[in-house]
Amino acid sequence: MSGTSAALQPPADAAPPVRHPDAPAPGELLGAHYGECFGCGGAQPHGLHLAARAGEGVSVTAEFTVRPAHQGAPGLAHGGVLATALDETLGSLNWLLRTIAVTGRLETDFARPVPVGTVLYLEARVTAVAGRKIYSTATGRIGGPEGPVAVRADALFVEVKVDHFIDNGRPEEIRAAMNDPDQVRRARAFEVNP
Numbered sequence: 001m002s003g004t005s006a007a008l009q010p011p012a013d014a015a016p017p018v019r020h021p022d023a024p025a026p027g028e029l030l031g032a033h034y035g036e037c038f039g040c041g042g043a044q045p046h047g048l049h050l051a052a053r054a055g056e057g058v059s060v061t062a063e064f065t066v067r068p069a070h071q072g073a074p075g076l077a078h079g080g081v082l083a084t085a086l087d088e089t090l091g092s093l094n095w096l097l098r099t100i101a102v103t104g105r106l107e108t109d110f111a112r113p114v115p116v117g118t119v120l121y122l123e124a125r126v127t128a129v130a131g132r133k134i135y136s137t138a139t140g141r142i143g144g145p146e147g148p149v150a151v152r153a154d155a156l157f158v159e160v161k162v163d164h165f166i167d168n169g170r171p172e173e174i175r176a177a178m179n180d181p182d183q184v185r186r187a188r189a190f191e192v193n194p
Ligand SMILES: CCCCCCCCCCCCCCCC(=O)SCCNC(=O)CCNC(=O)[C@H](O)C(C)(C)COP(=O)(O)OP(=O)(O)OC[C@H]1O[C@@H](n2cnc3c(N)ncnc32)[C@H](O)[C@@H]1OP(=O)(O)O
Pocket: 007, 008, 033, 034, 039, 087, 088, 091, 100, 101, 102, 103, 104, 105, 131, 132, 133, 156, 158, 160, 162, 165, 166, 174, 177, 178, 183, 184, 187
């Protein structure tokens, strides 16, 4: 069974996504948005270490290898970990829009079990934009980039300002992030999206 709920249907006035002129070129690695991020951060020992790559239009690809630490049932990936991999891949689309946005809603289908050791080939694209709302979809395939779909997701991301993080994050981590001039400069630049 699968199907997207009404909450994830773009409204009639939604527009196709527009790739930002300064977006990374197709094939380019996007890098982590935050070193401690569970999804993409290199400094996060327990994380997924997902490395997304820009695709054509407003799309990305990523690969994620399921490790023993990701199990739910014996020898199989935990569904929440797979949802995280989808969420992170969808979130990396924001690099191509040059927008800061957070997940408002994520709907996931789990079509096949994913064993430990499997490489999940992820692909995500933005389907529509309506004001602050960004509609997107993703798949995770096994056995190769053209293999069968094991997981898929539809999502709504909502654009926010940097203050979303400053106002809501724990002060220790916010202070550390604010002390990283590159992090702040990059985030602020994304707020001014011509
Ligand atoms: C120094 C610091 C450096 C910082 C450097 C930053 C780095 C960049 C980090 C990015 C990180 C990414 C990481 C991976 C992606 C995550 O995992 S993000 C983490 C998980 N998500 C969250 O924590 C979000 C929590 N939720 C919220 O904060 C708020 O609910 C939201 C999503 C911001 C929306 O709140 P709001 O801004 O008050 O907006 P609101 O008016 O409620 O909604 C706007 C529109 O969206 C619709 N909407 C909102 N939620 C929903 C929903 N669940 N279903 C359907 N429609 C919805 C509303 O109906 C509304 O529609 P319209 O009326 O405009 O037609």
